[in-house]
Amino acid sequence: MTQPKPSRRTKKAAAQQDSSAPVHTRVLVIGSGFSGLGMGISLQKAGIDDYIILEKASEVGGTWRDNTYPGAACDVPTHLYSYSFEPRDNWSQLFSKQPEIFDYLKEVADKYNLRPHIRFGQNMTRGYWDESENRWHAFASDGQEYVAQFVVSAIGALHVPSIPHLEGIEDFTGVAFHSAQWNHDVDLTGKRVAVIGTGASAIQFVPEIVDRVGSLALFQRTAPWVLPRSNVDFPAGFQRALRRVPGLRFALRNGIYWSAESGAYAMNRRPGLLKGIEWIGRRHIRSQISDPVVQEKLTPDYRAGCKRLLGSNTYYRAIENPKTELVTDPIERVTADGIVTKDGVERKVDAIIYGTGFHVIDSFTNLSIKGRDGEDLTDRWTKEGVQAHRGITVAGVPNAFFLLGPNTGLGHNSIVFMIESQIHYVIETMKLVDANGVAAIAPRREAQDRFNEKLQSNLAGSVWNTGGCESWYLDEHGNNRTLWAGFTWQYWLQTRRVDVSEYELIGRQPAPAVRPTVPAADYPPQTFPDTLPVNA
Incomplete structure (x- = not known):
């Protein structure tokens, strides 16, 4: 009996089941944190169902999956640190802890049926643009190849732990781990613990472990500005009110947004106004630390906001604990059972915990991406500095988008707001490609240079450039390649539409079999409506 020939769809499915065959998709998204999940949802809303999300781990969540250290929590009120199109009325606290945010992201993935589009255990290692095909070829660490028209990097910046190399660490007989790779199998009870670093993570986990350990040596290189902050528990009655009272949840979110936004003026334009913040910080130290010598060690010698402002009502109490020794002498080497300064x-x-943060700027240059003419993007960024057009697209790198790319980080507000603005811009750019019947799009180099020249000019007088500190915001040349220069609503306005004059349209192709346009009402609503002045 003659067997029927397999259909084209059957052949494609069979090829994709064969791990040695390239997997074809229209949009390839890398990462499944806030950026990757939000991108997948917006693609679906735009009528683009042919997409794949690659995730290196076995679950979604990104930063909020990986950082499980004691006390891990958001330092932005969670009613704002969440999708505007997926609000939640039952957040238990003002600053939610890691398990609650992680659960939120998993619930979002399930609600929007994203999991069928996610390939777990796939860590993208390299990719190149094929000019003859006008397609990306991306490769995972297991060799699996993906071919896509568009690639969206949603890996974020806080995913590669920064672990300093300490002389002699190879001889250390105790346990050592980074806060982002917390070893929950290690019982710290009664242990002599060294914590290296006093950044955002250490501020949270040091108070959680100090009562349990036998002793704690806290190695501080630079004192952070720590402001008083109390978390607020939301009772069931308040949660019900948010659910039932029309407009209350919206008012709360917007109140938080504009309150946080007010800090941008001082940080970007008038750093001298931050002296009031410094007064609060010094008063906070004096109220909880009794030893004048320790007070002096904990008092920063740079402008508040130059490094990320932190908040805690328990950190200084942990240092005041008799078990804790604040060490400010530099580390010289590690021995088999100790640390020598x-x-x-x-x-x-007995244990060393690194609270030393993440590779941020250099995480971009770790990407192996080759654009047009085989140019290595890492080489360019190493020579010229990490730059992108509006922090999203890169000249000479067609159909590639970087969510939370260069100069789109924040020091004062919710990064999720920036993510949503960028996702909207990405969708608009894809629509522009379809509307013009072309295969690809890339920003013109002169447009990208003009954008970055203005951006760096705006940053020149900011607290991050003039505050007198060294931080991960700056690259090796002292240029701020991390933070946005201005208010977030200004960035929101700049990403409402794509100026085709700033872009080069590449190749021709038939219109794809998806909706090329979608009404604006189908997009997830932003924090506030499109009623802002266009000249703001």
Whole structure:
């Protein structure tokens, strides 16, 4: 009996089941944190169902999946640190903890049926643009190849732990781990613990472990500005009111947004106004630390906001704990059972915890991406500095989008707001490609240079450039390649539409078999409506 020939769809499905065959998709999204999930949802709303999300781990969540250290929590009120199109009325606290945010992201993935589009255990390692095909070829660490018209990097910046190399660490017989790779199998009870670093993570986990450990040596290189902050528990009655009272949840979110936005003026334009913040910070130190010598060690010598402002009502109390020793002498080496500082003192420790943050700027240059003419993007960014057009697209790199790309980070407001603005811009750019019947799009180099020249000019007088500190916001040349220069509503306005004059349209192709346009009402609503002045 003659077997029927397999259909084209059957052949495609069979090829995609064969791990050695390239997997074809229209849009390839890398990462499944806030950026990746939000991108997938917006693609669906735009009528683009042919997309794949690659995730290196076995679950969604990104930063909020990986950071499980004791006390991990958001330092932005969670009613704002969440999707505007997927509000939640039952957040238990003003600053929600990691498990609650992680659950939120998993619930969003399930609600929008994103999991069938996600390939877990796929870590993208490299990709190149094929000019003859006008397609991206991307490769995972297991060798699997993906071919796509568009690639969206949604990997974020806080995913590669920064672990300093300490001389002699190979001889250390105790346990050592980074806060983002917390070893929950290690019982710290009664242990002599060394914490290296006093950044945002350490501020949260040090108070959680101090009562449990036998002793705690806290190694501080630079004192952070820590402001008083109390978390607020939301009772069931308040949660019901948010659910039932029309406009209350919207008013709360917008109130939080504009309150946070007010800090942008001082940080970007008038750093001198931050002296009031410094007064509050010094008063906070004096109210919780009794030793004048320790007070002086904990008082920063740079402008508030130059490094990320932190908030805690328990951090200084943990330092005041008799178990804690604040060490400001530089580390010289590690021994089999201790840490030796430059003054020759050795402190015996059983465990070392790195609270040393993440690779941020250099995480971009770790990408192996080749654009037009085979140009290596890492080489360009290493020579010229990490730059993109509006922080999203890159000249010479067609159909590639970087969510939370260069200069789109924040020091004062919710990064989720920036993510949604960028996703909207990406969708608009894809629509522009379809509407013009072309295969690809890339920003013109002169438009990208003009954007970045203005951006760096705006940053020149900011607290991050003039505040007198070294931070991960700056690259090796002292240029701020991390933060946005201005108010977030200004960025929101700049990403409402795509100026075709700033872009080069590449190749021709038939219109795709998807909706090329979608009414604006189909897009997830932003924090506030399109009623802002266009000249703001």
